[in-house]
Amino acid sequence: MNWDVIKGKWDQVKGSVKQEWGDLxxxxxxxxxxxxxxxxxxxxxxxxWAKADADEKLNDFVRRHG
Structure with a gap:
């Protein structure tokens, strides 16, 4: 799954984002x-987090939920 797909399915994915990063x-x-x-x-x-760290964590999130 890439970010274009995630953006298209944002309503379904945002629950997983909230679960992953509860401080948001x-x-x-x-x-x-x-x-x-x-x-x-x-x-x-x-x-x-530094930008590189945040981007790395987002990429990991995509790999695990893709």
């Missing part, structure tokens, strides 16, 4: 609209 609020998740860059930014904000 529903508003945070809704604001990303399934966009990988926006979600990466929210992860950086909430968890204090």
């Amino acid at each position: 609020t529903d508003d945070d998740i809704a604001a990303t609209e399934g966009d990988a860059d926006k979600l990466s930014g929210k992860l950086q904000e909430r968890y204090g």
Whole structure:
């Protein structure tokens, strides 16, 4: 699964995102609209991760849920 597919199925995937990263609020998740860059930014904000770390965790998420 890639981010184009995730964006298309965002309503189904966002529950898994919330479960994976519980510090993200529903508003945070809704604001990303399934966009990988926006979600990466929210992860950086909430968890204090560097961009590379957030992107790596997102890629891992896609591999596990794909």
